Amino acid sequence: MLLINPAGIPEYDELSVNATSDGIRAYLGNLMGIEDNANIPNEGQTRRALSATFVHSLYYCFQGQGEIANPDILFHRQNRDFQKQTIKDTLPYFIGAQGSAELRAREELRQLRRQLKIMQQRLAQYEIIQESGLANMQSLISQARSYGMLAEGSTPMTTDAATAALSEVLDAKWDLTAPPLNTSEYERLLEEASRLRDEIAQKDQQIRRLDEYAEVRKSYAVELDHQRSRLSSLHLLPDLKSEAQQCPVCAQSLNPSDTSVLDEVQHSLGEIDMRLRNVDREAPRVAEKRGELRASVEESRAEYRSTVRAIDELAELQRLEGLRSREIEMRSFIAGRITQFLEQAGAGEDDDLEGLRSSCESLQRRTDRLAQRVDGDAVRSRTDSLLRVVSRRMGEFAAQLGLEHASSGVRIDSGRLTIVVVEPSGPAYMDELEIGSGMNWVGYHLCAYLALQEYFIENKRPVPTFIVFDQPTQVFFPEDPRHIGEVDDLESDDRARAMSLFRLIAEVVASLDGALQVIVLDHAEFEDDWFQDAVVERWRGKDALIPPSWVEKFGDEETSDDVIEW
Numbered sequence: 104m105l106l107i108n109p110a111g112i113p114e115y116d117e118l119s120v121n122a123t124s125d126g127i128r129a130y131l132g133n134l135m136g137i138e139d140n141a142n143i144p145n146e147g148q149t150r151r152a153l154s155a156t157f158v159h160s161l162y163y164c165f166q167g168q169g170e171i172a173n174p175d176i177l178f179h180r181q182n183r184d185f186q187k188q189t190i191k192d193t194l195p196y197f198i199g200a201q202g203s204a205e206l207r208a209r210e211e212l213r214q215l216r217r218q219l220k221i222m223q224q225r226l227a228q229y230e231i232i233q234e235s236g237l238a239n240m241q242s243l244i245s246q247a248r249s250y251g252m253l254a255e256g257s258t259p260m261t262t263d264a265a266t267a268a269l270s271e272v273l274d275a276k277w278d279l280t281a282p283p284l285n286t287s288e289y290e291r292l293l294e295e296a297s298r299l300r301d302e303i304a305q306k307d308q309q310i311r312r313l314d315e316y317a318e319v320r321k322s323y324a325v326e327l328d329h330q331r332s333r334l335s336s337l338h339l340l341p342d343l344k345s346e347a348q349q350c351p352v353c354a355q356s357l358n359p360s361d362t363s364v365l366d367e368v369q370h371s372l373g374e375i376d377m378r379l380r381n382v383d384r385e386a387p388r389v390a391e392k393r394g395e396l397r398a399s400v401e402e403s404r405a406e407y408r409s410t411v412r413a414i415d416e417l418a419e420l421q422r423l424e425g426l427r428s429r430e431i432e433m434r435s436f437i438a439g440r441i442t443q444f445l446e447q448a449g450a451g452e453d454d455d456l457e458g459l460r461s462s463c464e465s466l467q468r469r470t471d472r473l474a475q476r477v478d479g480d481a482v483r484s485r486t487d488s489l490l491r492v493v494s495r496r497m498g499e500f501a502a503q504l505g506l507e508h509a510s511s512g513v514r515i516d517s518g519r520l521t522i523v524v525v526e527p528s529g530p531a532y533m534d535e536l537e538i539g540s541g542m543n544w545v546g547y548h549l550c551a552y553l554a555l556q557e558y559f560i561e562n563k564r565p566v567p568t569f570i571v572f573d574q575p576t577q578v579f580f581p582e583d584p585r586h587i588g589e590v591d592d593l594e595s596d597d598r599a600r601a602m603s604l605f606r607l608i609a610e611v612v613a614s615l616d617g618a619l620q621v622i623v624l625d626h627a628e629f630e631d632d633w634f635q636d637a638v639v640e641r642w643r644g645k646d647a648l649i650p651p652s653w654v655e656k657f658g659d660e661e662t663s664d665d666v667i668e669w
Contacts, residue, residue, distance in 0.1 A: 105130070115653045132157035135565040138202055155193035160566045162190055163197065163555050166548055168573040174533050174544045177521050177551060190520060197559070197566055198493075200485040205477055212473045219466045226459050239444060240265035246437050247272045250430060269441045292414045299407040306400045313393045483517070489558075490515050497547075497554035500611075504603050506546045507538060515551060522547045541578030542600050549575060549604060553611045553621075560618045569620040572608075576601045576627040601627055605634060 105122040106113065122130075135157060165179040173182075180186045195201045244265060247253040252272050259265040475481055494514035501509035508524040508531065516523040522533040531537035533547060552570050559566040579597040608621050628638070645651050 112650060115650075128157045132565075135160065135567065137565045153189065153192045155196040159189065159193040160197060162193075163552065163559070164567050164569055165571050166552060166573060166575075168577065171548045171572060171575055172541055172545045172578050174536055174538070176534070177515070177548065181520055187520060191517065194517060195482050195486045197564055198486060198489045199562055199564055200489055201477075201482050205482070208473055208477050212470065212477060215466060215470045215473060219463065219470055222459070222463050222466060226463055229459070240269060243437065243441050243444060244268050247441070250434050250437060252434055252437065266445070269445060272441055273438060273445075292410055292417065296407060296410045296414060299403055299410060303400055303403045303407065306396050306403065310393060310396050310400070313389055313396070317389050317393075486517050490517055493551075493554045493558045496557060497550045500550035500553055500607060501546060503607060504542075504546045504550065504600075506550070507540070507543045513547075522551065545575050545578055545604070549607070553608070556619050557611065557615065560615055568618055569622065571622045571624070573624045574626070575604050575623065576625055580626070602629060602631075605629070605637075609633060609637065 104113075104118050104120065105127055137155065137157060137160070162178045162180065167179065170176060170179060170181075176182045178190050181190060240262070241258055244253060244259065247269075248255060252275065253268065259268055491514060497515065498509055498513050501513055508526075512525040514523060514525075515521075516532070519532065519534065522538060524531045524538060533544065538544075538547070549572065552572075556566070556568065556570055558564070560568055579601050605623070608623065612619050612621055628634070640646070640648075642648065647654075
């Protein structure tokens, strides 16, 4: 919930969402005066450009309980994912090494590089024309002749003759429109040929079936005739007209009243005769149908051959049309090259090449100077230069606290984001534990933040003018929670060191005439008047940062009793 100039602390029931996180960040950033900015990585690096926002300014305003005495990190949230690189990318803006002026310079550099590229291309073209103009013109003339755009003749040996020949090519009226290719008729013929192939195959199959039927019919007739002939040759066929009827097999007389055997023989013979007549009757019809199918197949084959010839002729025509289209395309291409060459040659004659070279050189110098200004290495160099100013002040604070290496050129390393001391034997880094003891770790964190805030305020940089230190005296107290904050239990040296931390904070705040607010959350408490005057709240029991009414309301509605602890 965002409240601007509230009359007092709102009640819990009055809290509501009236803004988004991004909206609040943008609002606070505008209040602080954060301008458009971007840290653009050098070429070859894959990370994206990053703009410093209000959220990034908070790196220099907080030192949590697990950070202020941690030698592995120097800045707030530095050990979280991607935060170390984010600090390194945004620190140049907050310290004043880059800003909106650099953004404008980058845009100007982009425009200058574009102008320079165009001018260099123009100069290169003119120089090529000047050095090898006749050879290029002779090549274009040969290409034009190879595609029938210019009559055969001797090769021009002078620039004027070659220019005249090329102008003759452009003056001629060439048909540069490619004829359209008719593919619909070709596709129709392909479909027709496919249909005819299927039709011929179907008719051939019908003829084969008729031939198979005729062969079966012929075999059947022969078999019936053989059966009749065998019966006749053995005299087994009875004389149906004789009155004395005998069995054709055993020659016994048959009962005149029992004619069943004769009737059966007569019926069988009748069926054989009928089948033979049917076979003879179907033979002409089969032959006629076969002849019709054969004639139809021949007609379809003749039509198919005619269609295939038409397809071949159309394919050849399309091939010729394709060659014609290719020829027209090449003529258009050659005509375009000739036009471009003559235009450049004409412009090259009008331009002062020496003046163009001089302009390119001048623009190149401007581009190089601007590139050095916005180069990542240059920004890093300016950042380190400004950090040296901060480091000198930090060294003065460290000497006041009696910290280790305070007089040895201690400084903030912008690459590793740690404290480094320059020794004759080489650099000593705090994150390598080469600067030791809890007092030194707490002291350098405190000195670095006070020096940075002093620099930000004096140079009107867009960083909130407050610092929150959480438990800076933790390194002096035993781990037993019963003794936390009892300064009387400390050794005199530790008590003096703890006191020196608060005294330094008070002196820096006083020197800035109220421009800096430092909030210290700590259990330690000293009886000195100046210390007691600085104590704003004593959070004990139910007195805490969050109003008890909020917590009670929240606990009654949404949280079980065992979650709320005082």
